[in-house]
Amino acid sequence: MKRIAFLAFAAALSGPALAAPVTYVIDGTHTLPRFSYSHFGYSTQLSRFDKAAGRIVIDREAKTGSVDVTITTASVDTGYPLFNEHIQGEDFLDTAKYPTATFVSSKVNFDGDKPVSVDGTLTLKGISKPVTLTVTSFLCMPHPILKKDACGANASTVVKRTDFNMGKYAPYVGDEVTITIPVEAIRE
Template sequence: MKPTIFAAAIATLMATTAYSAPEKYHLDASHSQILFSYSHLGFSTTWGMFAGFEGEIMFDADAPAGSSVSVSMPLNSMFTGWEEREAHFMSPDFFNATEDSMVSFTSTAIEVTGDNTALITGDLSINGVSKPVVLDAVLNQSGEHPMAGKAWLGFNASTKILRSDFGVGKFAPYVGDEVNVMISIEAAKAE
């Protein structure tokens, strides 16, 4: 009788583990950054960042390939350290931005490449144009946040895009067309 109960318990445990659902995490915008850089005429590298973004990660620790991510941020939250440059970027020369203009990324596939690495393919939408991009991602840490007292995730990711693909190629190739994007995010488990 005991072996039958034990076998039933193991079968139940295996079934529960095999079908665990991804858990929702919300981005912690106060501890997340999206940075970009490009060459300025070959003389220097110009850096910028985005703020005010929001999004969620559906994270499946048992089957990371079944996870997903979606992020969006206001285009006018771009910061480059020089107001005149930011105003020029928002002008018709580049983004022709309105208060409602957004940048967004939605994953379409995740390929696990190591114990804590993955390639995240998704659709990046900028300036009304959507193109597929691949993020080279690293899970920095997963565990309980020491101050918040709940589950937390931390990721870094990087990619390269051509700004001309998104209709903002003015002055290329003199001002670099290739833009390096670096992402570091934290996300808190949803209540």
């Protein structure tokens, strides 16, 4: 009888209660954060950053996790080199003084075993503000080429340029900016 009780106790310990967090390293070749805004109401302009790094930690059983993303602001790509320089200037990203933008989570919110949003702090141009990233897709599976576990997601939020001291030309050039982060990460 003691042996059966011990085996039941051991089985209980080996289940979800002992699930460990798993760390994934962001794949910079497939994580290219984008931002879009209204340009005088004529059109929605879309640009991206070509360099991002960070880590995602997730424990799907415990429904916890963390996200840490660092974006190299000088990697901004508007599709036009002269405009890249303009966006990198003091009126906007001021990349000489602020070479990175960061997002650091405070909480990952789940629906079942999938994250649906991530609360955290976005720091742009030295100014930190709370934001919530809405996760529109999430998938973890073995990577078919790398043969390692990987996770991917799409997440977005809307911020105001004026909140980050980048309000030049507002409201003609839209103050609201949609930030979208398509992210892929490989298990450490």
